[in-house]
Amino acid sequence: MTIELPTREIGLPIPNISHAVSVSLPTWEATVGYEENQEWVVNKMNSGYPRFFIHERIKELSLLLEQKYGRQGEKSFIFPSYKVAKRCRNFIKEQSENKNLKCSSIRILQLSTKAPQNKNEESVIVETNIAVLFFPEDEYKYAKQYWQHSGEGISSRQGEYCLRELSLEFSKEEEAIFGQEEEKDKDKDNDNDNQEENKFIEERFGRNLDLSFAKEANSILRKRISAQINEIIESEKKFSKNIEVKDEEFISENEVYLYSSGMASIFHAHQAILNCYPQGKSICFGFPYVDTLSILRKFGPGVLFYGFGDDKSLDEMEDKLDKGEIKIMALFCECPSNPLLKMPDLKRIKKLAKKHDFLVVADETVGNFLNIHILSFVDICVSSLTKIFSGDSNVMAGSLVLNPAGDNYLRLKKYFEENYENNFWCEDCIYLERNSRNFKERNFNMNKNAESIVELLKEDELIKEIYYPNLVESKRYYEEFRTYSGGYGGLVSIIFKKSEDAKKFFNEVELFKGPSLGTNFSLACPYSILAHYQELDEIEKWGVDRNLVRISIGLEDKEELISRFERALEITRKVSATK
Known part of the structure; x- marks a missing residue:
């Protein structure tokens, strides 16, 4: 796999598609800015890790449902079933009671999209149910916590599908009342344009879906x-x-x-x-x-x-x-x-x-x-x-x-x-x-690439410690469970002797930078800053350095990947020597 030039733009999805899992935070400073809610970062965040960042299509669907079914001062979260929405409702009530707050009315509305009417429609239409949880706006933070912790919210693709289907359904209801045929034709043309664009993208990458x-x-x-x-x-x-x-x-x-x-x-x-x-x-x-x-x-x-x-x-x-x-x-x-x-x-x-x-x-x-x-x-x-x-x-x-x-x-x-x-x-x-389908092949290659990068890092004078399964104290326990053909995985964490060296290296290394791991492309993040910014002193009590750099090694060409690491280390070494 040829290594891609990573984006330096803040807030772009990684990869640059509408349902990407990761998001670009290309510098140490941008990651801090994101955690501190600084405008120069958050205003550019068009995407994010799905449990932390509500996808734009899901936001649009929530707004549509709030406008149609919501009451004054209510917000909503959308879940894939009544049982899930009920668990979220119970969580909100428990959190409110723990804070000695009066828990206001929380409602659950169940909706369904239409079922396919014939065999031909089965490839593009599927009947699906969603449960919409309506709650007072001041309890939003508890609903968001449930969304993040439980991982049970609807996916961006399900949100996109329901948005399209329910928008069409609601439009038809309005047209039946107001007779807005001209708007109907206009909306239909726009929908057709969007469908053609999506179809092109899917077929271009061999990903046309048959539901x-x-x-x-x-x-x-x-x-x-x-x-x-x-x-x-x-x-x-x-x-x-x-x-x-x-x-x-x-x-x-x-x-x-x-x-x-x-x-x-x-x-x-x-x-x-x-x-x-x-x-x-x-x-x-x-x-x-x-x-x-x-x-x-x-x-x-x-x-x-x-x-x-x-x-x-x-x-x-x-x-x-x-x-x-x-x-x-x-x-x-x-x-x-x-x-x-x-x-x-x-x-x-x-x-x-x-x-x-x-x-x-x-x-x-x-x-x-x-x-x-x-x-x-x-x-x-x-x-x-x-x-x-x-x-x-x-x-x-x-x-x-x-x-x-x-x-x-x-x-x-x-x-x-x-x-x-x-x-x-x-x-x-x-x-x-x-x-x-090619999980086994990719796993083998990631193991090999990661081992090569670890060997490179082990020799560098800038680095204080490397965390990798065959280097840490618990290696003997990993070995007890390592399979006959297994390796040590693609995740590596490193600590630099100087905190400024960690920041310089991270900013210089030409890799994609954002949350997640196990991606086919290498992906780096200042992990402690990204995951524990509000508790950096606390996590250091458990041996997690605040300047830890975590790197998920991907499938890029090994020599080119090594070259990019060497370049970043060399630049860091030169800058460090002048201080």
């Missing part, structure tokens, strides 16, 4: 995930003595559940445990991605945070469990963690879980199931399919996989059979199926 294939795509995705996990299990049985696996650990597509985002899969793992087991606090083991901790803090009885996620933390946890000082229902961890790439001692955690009767949920987004096989040692394995499984950075998705050989399997399976809602939007499903 009638959505159910098939959903099944293919679940079979693909289960088949690839089973291939790993089979290869470990044949070629490796590293990971002990049993025949009952083979999974079917029925153990795989798809969600509209990685956070939604974590959220529903937590919801399942809350509903299936006696409620108690959870443990967050290791410093996690920010919203994982938010879910554990804000939903249910709360969380005990063991932020270092090391052997000493495990000793302390075990001691308190043995003495009865704490009783927990679940332990959540990342394998390895983002951004410090630490791997927990899962084998010891599993023994403790069995002894003290709690569940283990592991997020393997960063490691991914081709590089590490952890399912045997957890009850639930979750992942953001938005990342390397997709690679194209144009669709949000998540997966939740049950361990069929786990002690808690039957109870969890019963819960999901009775409560799982497939809210994964059909167009997103089709995109993800296409994107993930």
